[in-house]
Amino acid sequence: MKLLRLEIGEKFRSLHAGFSMDFHSLTEKSMNEMPKFQPFCFAGLNGTGKSNVLEALAAIFYHLEFCVAKYRPTAFEKHFRRNKCIPDAFNVQYLACSHNKKRYVPALSDRVTITKELGKEPVMTIQAFPFSDDQKIISVSLLPSKHNDAPAPGKEYLPDIIVGYSSGENEILSLPFIKNRLIQFDEYKEAVIKNFSYEEPESSLIYIDSEMSQAVLLSILLFENKDTLKPLEKELHIKGLRSFRMNLNLHKIHHDIDQKVSSPILKQLEPQIQKLKKCASSWFADDKLMWLDFFVDEQTKKAFQDNFKSSFALFRFFQILYELNSRIVKDSIKEEVYSSKGYYTDGKLPTGSPEQNVFYFLDYLILKHVEGEPKPIELLLRNFSDGEHQFLHTMGICLMLKDRSSLLLLDEPETHFNPGWRAKFIKVLNDSIKAGGGNNMMKEILLSSHSPFIISDCMPNNVIVFEKDETTGSISAKTANELNIRTFGTSIEEISDKIFKYDQSIGELSNFELEKIDFNNIKTEKDVINAKKSIQHLGDSIEKDLILARLNQLIPKTNK
Incomplete structure (x- = not known):
């Protein structure tokens, strides 16, 4: 997908009612640039609304996902209203190809416009290329089937994947993704109770935290070839995967409050569990737990590749397993989270112990080249630094997404980086996406940053400078190009002066x-x-x- 425009019709955090910003244009030059790597970088002083735009987009697409969804749990339905969203009035426009198109290029795309007025349900329309007055504007329903056995037609025009990440633990950004995890657990729970098949989560929202990052890294190390993994080796000196253990506690899902009837929690995943056993070096199970050990060599990789379709398919399986850890969250807490507006969820969700959780990795050993050592050494993944983990978060997801329509919302992803890594972050993102293959037309990357190094690697049309009028409180978002600021290749001192109003090179x-x-x-x-x-x-x-x-x-x- 490629974003065109966002308008917010009511006050949202720091963003005033009427706030708007443009991304890509529909000029011939702009559309020719779309297949190229060109992330948008949001820059500006603290409190100017950079992160609020990411939060607004996360909230909007979360709302749209559950407008079109065929499944919504009962506890969630109490608080979900199709005609009520935060923000409650918006207009978002982007280019997308419906999933039956063979090629993802501007000439085969549709301009998708989603509009929501205060107190009303959102409305979706599409218009085919070349988006002129001669092209008919077509309405697309956001209502699922009457029997909830199929999502709404509008699902086809939403991004395949929406990824959220915040190095600063931005609770407002993460809230839609937290709600989404709880919903997906209830969706799985109902599938167990009613004995429906369950292949993958219906929603496209994925939040990359430390657990999901482990799943991403494992998936790409088992599936991707050496050329694809070159960015990991070059930047983090990762040579490969030595071994890992999967721990599965065989809890039960109770069908009712009295807990008289129950089913094994992994019941709907039995086919995938059998595939794991085929890949394992050894495994053990009794009536309470199962562990599977994997010593990774070329045969292990081939076994995974024979049993799972792709690195993304394997990741989605791990995602389901991780989301089963939400079993310990009580319905009363879920309702509180569902009704939350983003300020008070921190600390309310319990963290499960190893015995309470359904799934976790153990003895996750990475082969890493360390200076002074003749051969790669084995290191536990948890021994990596915060900066290395941050690199893995962003690099891994870019390597894995490939041919999927994706929206990446990255809030200050460079927080734990040293200056050298900040200077190379954009290049590493580009290298990772190139190595992963696929089409940049399918991916939209938005990141907020205070780093002049990162801004210096972004083109002025893609650097959005946020400024706040101290008198009116209104926020403006203009490209660096509009402000006559040359960013690409500009020194960090110059960027600090013109964007962050700091004209010194020292503290x-x-x-x-x-x-x-x-x-x-x-x-x-x-x-x-x-x-x-x-x-x-x-x-x-x-x-x-x-x-x-x-x-x-x-x-x-x-x-x-």
Whole structure:
């Protein structure tokens, strides 16, 4: 998909009613650029609404997903209203190809427009290429079938996958995804009780946390070839996967409150469990638990590739297993989360113990090249640094998505990176998407960032600068190009000055040391020498050089 425009019709967080922003245009030049890698980077000072746009899009597509869904749990239905969304009025436009199109190119795409007015249900329309007045605008229903046995026709025009990630644990961004996990568990639970088949979650929302990141990494290491995995080896020195264990606690799902009737919680996943056993080096099971051990070699990889369709199919299976850990969440807590507007869910969802959870990985050993070691060494995945885990989060999902219409919402993904990694983050994203194959036309990447390094690797048409009017409180979002700011290849000092209004190359505390020099009281050569001594402890910088140059200019005058 490719976003065209977003309008918010009522106040949402920092965004005022009437806020709007443009992404791609429908000019010939812009559409020719769409198949290229061009992430949108949201930049600006704190409180200017960058993250709020990501949050709004997550909330909008969450609402749309459950407007078109054929399944909604009873507890969720109490709080879900098709005519009520947060934000409750919006217009979002994007290009998408319906799933029966063979090629994902602008000429075969439809312009999808979804409009919601205050207190009314959302409405979807599509218009075929070339999107001119001659092309008919067609309404597409967002209502599922009467018997809830099929999703609404509009599902076909929503993204296949919507990925959320926040390195800063943005609760408002994650809330739609948290609700989604609880809904998907209830969907699975009903399938067990009514003995329906269950292949994968109906919703497209996926939130990448530490657990999901493990599943992503494992899936790509088992499926993808060396060329695809080159970015992992180059940046993180990961050579491969040595071994891992899967732990499955064989809990039961109770059919009623009295708990008189129950079924094995893994009942609907029995075919996939049998496939896992075929891939395992060894396995054990009794009436309470099952563990499967995998020593990974080429035969192990082939076994997984023979039994699962793709890395994404394997990931979706792991996703289901992880979502079964929501079994411990009580219905009263679910209702509280479903009704939450995004401020008070933190700490309310219980964290299961190893015995309470249905599934978790153990002894997850990665082969990694470490400088000074003659051969790759085995490291537990949990021993990786926060920055390495962040790299894995974003790289892994890009390697795996391939030919899927995707919207990636990344909130400050570089928080734990050192400056070197921040400088190469955009290039690594590009390398990962190229290595994963597929078409950039299918993927839209939106990221918020305070890093001048990241902004310096983005084209000015794709850097959206957010500014807040202190008098009215309104937010503006304009491209760097509109503001005559050249970003691509621009120095971090220049970007810091023009976008973040910081015109120094050093920190405030050290700069204060320089500002303490009182030039009005420097009368003699000795005063100059003492002034220079007072800043000897400071490192090299442009600011220090300017002070020293000014002091040197005073020496002839003090000698008179």
